[in-house]
Amino acid sequence: MSATGFTGIVVIVLFVGLMIFFTIISKDRKSANFRPISGYKKISEEINVAVEDGSQLHISLGRGGISGPDAAAGLAGLSLLKQVIEKSSMCDYPPVASTGNPVLSILAQDTIRGTSKAISVAEKHTNPYGELVGVTPFSYAVGTLTTIRDDNVSANVYTGWFGNEVIWLTTAGERQSSPTIAGTAQLPAQAIMYASASDPLIGEELYAGGAYLGGGKMHLASISAQDVIRWIIIFIIMGSVLLNLIGINTFIEDILAGSL
Amino acid sequence: MNIKLNAPVSTAIAIGVGIIVLAGYFIPSIESIRFIFLRTGLVLAAVALLVGIINLISVHLKKIGGENENSGYSLILLISLLVTLVIGIIDMVQNYLFGQPNFQMTNWVFTNIQLPIETSLLAVTAVSLIYAAASILRKKMDLFSIIFFFVLLLILLGSFSIPPSTIPFLSVIRVWILRVPALGGARGLLLGVALGTITTGIRILMGTDRPYGG
Numbered sequence A: 001m002s003a004t005g006f007t008g009i010v011v012i013v014l015f016v017g018l019m020i021f022f023t024i025i026s027k028d029r030k031s032a033n034f035r036p037i038s039g040y041k042k043i044s045e046e047i048n049v050a051v052e053d054g055s056q057l058h059i060s061l062g063r064g065g066i067s068g069p070d071a072a073a074g075l076a077g078l079s080l081l082k083q084v085i086e087k088s089s090m091c092d093y094p095p096v097a098s099t100g101n102p103v104l105s106i107l108a109q110d111t112i113r114g115t116s117k118a119i120s121v122a123e124k125h126t127n128p129y130g131e132l133v134g135v136t137p138f139s140y141a142v143g144t145l146t147t148i149r150d151d152n153v154s155a156n157v158y159t160g161w162f163g164n165e166v167i168w169l170t171t172a173g174e175r176q177s178s179p180t181i182a183g184t185a186q187l188p189a190q191a192i193m194y195a196s197a198s199d200p201l202i203g204e205e206l207y208a209g210g211a212y213l214g215g216g217k218m219h220l221a222s223i224s225a226q227d228v229i230r231w232i233i234i235f236i237i238m239g240s241v242l243l244n245l246i247g248i249n250t251f252i253e254d255i256l257a258g259s260l
Numbered sequence B: 001m002n003i004k005l006n007a008p009v010s011t012a013i014a015i016g017v018g019i020i021v022l023a024g025y026f027i028p029s030i031e032s033i034r035f036i037f038l039r040t041g042l043v044l045a046a047v048a049l050l051v052g053i054i055n056l057i058s059v060h061l062k063k064i065g066g067e068n069e070n071s072g073y074s075l076i077l078l079i080s081l082l083v084t085l086v087i088g089i090i091d092m093v094q095n096y097l098f099g100q101p102n103f104q105m106t107n108w109v110f111t112n113i114q115l116p117i118e119t120s121l122l123a124v125t126a127v128s129l130i131y132a133a134a135s136i137l138r139k140k141m142d143l144f145s146i147i148f149f150f151v152l153l154l155i156l157l158g159s160f161s162i163p164p165s166t167i168p169f170l171s172v173i174r175v176w177i178l179r180v181p182a183l184g185g186a187r188g189l190l191l192g193v194a195l196g197t198i199t200t201g202i203r204i205l206m207g208t209d210r211p212y213g214g
Helices: A003-025 A038-053 A071-087 A102-118 A137-148 A166-175 A188-198 A203-212 A215-245 A251-256 B005-027 B030-066 B071-098 B104-139 B143-158 B168-179 B181-205
Strands: A054-062 A096-099 A129-131 A151-159 A180-184 A199-201
Touching: A003 A180, A003 B181, A038 A054, A038 A071, A038 A151, A038 A180, A038 A199, A038 A203, A054 A071, A054 A102, A054 A137, A054 B071, A071 A102, A071 A151, A071 A166, A071 A203, A071 B181, A096 A102, A096 A137, A102 B030, A129 B030, A137 A166, A137 B104, A151 A166, A151 A203, A166 A188, A166 B005, A166 B104, A180 A188, A188 A199, A188 B104, A188 B181, A199 B005, A203 A215, A203 B071, A203 B181, A251 B005, B005 B030, B030 B071, B071 B104, B104 B143, B143 B168, B168 B181
Parallel strands: A054 A096, A054 A151, A096 A129, A151 A180, A180 A199
Antiparallel strands: none
16 A cells, blocks of 8 residues: 555544544534634525525535546535525425536435425425536536526525636626525635625535534534644644754655655 | 335445445555446446436426526527437437448537537626626625735736736736745645545545435
8 A cells, every 4th residue: 555545544534533533522513613604604594584585595516526526515515405405494495406417416306305305395395406507617607597597596505616607607696686605616716706706615614514504413523523634734734844944854755655 | 114225225335335436545456346336437427417418308398388587598498409419310320320421510510509609608707707806895895805806906917918018026926926825825725625525525425414315
């Protein structure tokens, strides 16, 4: 096994251990103390608005698949979709989902159907929309515009893998005067979302939807585990800088290359 | 007694396959099994495209039937889809049965319809991006938005390549911004994304998140 492979296993085992540890020691959601993220606060508010005025949320899951670097963003979007459906069970209309990837579209339909069934939403209100809008970036963006412009849509949530075409979606939401909560894993699109969305989700905030919208203990534990690993990374970076300053500048590289 | 086995079985299969594929990255001896699963996944993804198109057709047929103000667009979409499909089938028949040159009509559709439309949309995207950057201070007048706007302005001014408008000092600032704070920030964001990606993957492998109806 290469040094990189060994490092990978260590990181995963560390994550799993930390997540299990934090799940065991956490007592309840109320004791969890996380920094507020405006995007998730806005989603909760918009669910309440949808319950009151009979409107619905639009969740756009992007055009990432499930087999590449874009997979986690799409899966995080599906997790958020599930949480939103559970929280909006009192709504007249369940959230509508749109995707630009066929696999994600099937998973979205399955999530909507499965979650609605689990929370006993009446069959007639189950709207299995996990619409595949288009498979190229622009066909996806243009196709999604009709859903955004639907008068019954009160807010738009974009979570998944997007490119520069996301500007079409965010500005369309702005023109409809509906709140736009947007997060992606792609850096250029993050910059666009920061400039154009009313509530952008930056960096890892995209993956924290479950923890902030009422997911289980494991969601909360995963946030705590991320924080611990982040501190470890900070110490490694600072340690590398110090080692570099005192002249031992290939220490970390040697460990990763397995030459020590 | 009504026992539903679908959810536990699908969950067990998903977790099992996920663990084997993950382990295949680190343990060379099971790499071949990983490739078998990945290839199977790719074939299933191709079938999913077909299912997705059927879903697209059914959704837009419903929109045409209802009192939807966008039903005209749905009709155009379905007609375009049908025409492109027929052209593709004719091309395939001509190619495989009569040995005519490769997919001429399909290529014509892509070169003369799809490509110009997507190029125009790209041009509109550029305008939309400038509009979004210009309007950021109107929407969010906070410290970070001000920094965002002025850094963007500096980068744009430093990027001019026409000789009379080239400002050497700004060019140096632009290079420094791109190489130091922008690169550092991008790495920080990528680290956060990587951490989020790992936890999302682990939650799915542990069965806490089940995006497959389990």
